[in-house]
Amino acid sequence: MGGPGSGNWFRCDKKGVVEDHPRVDVRKLRREHGIKPGDWMTVQYEWRGEQMAQEVYFDWTRCHYGGRRFWLICMHCGRRVAVLYLKLKYFACRHCHDLTYRCCQEADSRFGKFLQNYDGAGGAEDLPLFFLKGFVSMRMKREARLKKELARRPRGRPPKIADGPQGNLH
Numbered sequence: 001m002g003g004p005g006s007g008n009w010f011r012c013d014k015k016g017v018v019e020d021h022p023r024v025d026v027r028k029l030r031r032e033h034g035i036k037p038g039d040w041m042t043v044q045y046e047w048r049g050e051q052m053a054q055e056v057y058f059d060w061t062r063c064h065y066g067g068r069r070f071w072l073i074c075m076h077c078g079r080r081v082a083v084l085y086l087k088l089k090y091f092a093c094r095h096c097h098d099l100t101y102r103c104c105q106e107a108d109s110r111f112g113k114f115l116q117n118y119d120g121a122g123g124a125e126d127l128p129l130f131f132l133k134g135f136v137s138m139r140m141k142r143e144a145r146l147k148k149e150l151a152r153r154p155r156g157r158p159p160k161i162a163d164g165p166q167g168n169l170h
Helices: 026-033 110-117 129-152
Strands: 023-025 040-047 050-062 068-073 083-087 090-092
Antiparallel strands (some): 040 050, 083 090
């Protein structure tokens, strides 16, 4: 325990973030190039010295109150997406590349961020009352819900049935 590499500072299982990858965005293409439904284009790019080309297809859906929404088709899973990301040589959706957003990896809640920025000398008693009231009421509601759930559950061992499904057939 506690050997080299055992710390949490270098996590291999952490997902990549979309902000770190080149992208093709259908909204930008629509604005700048006026794409149409059923169109396709070839994206040409260089990957580690190798010239690459990948076809990207467009689709559209009707909006509820009129108009159209344009989509890119992921060539790996067939999903309609607004953005394709370049990772490991090919453009695909964030689901296929197993990417997430940077804000999803931040673990600080609003309460934690508030406490980080709070420079009061005292403890929790010096926090603003409205903040503590909300936090305490959430905790009390959760405890009440758990108590109610525990009260509904039957206690003890279930009763034995004398003649079960294989009962005596005389």
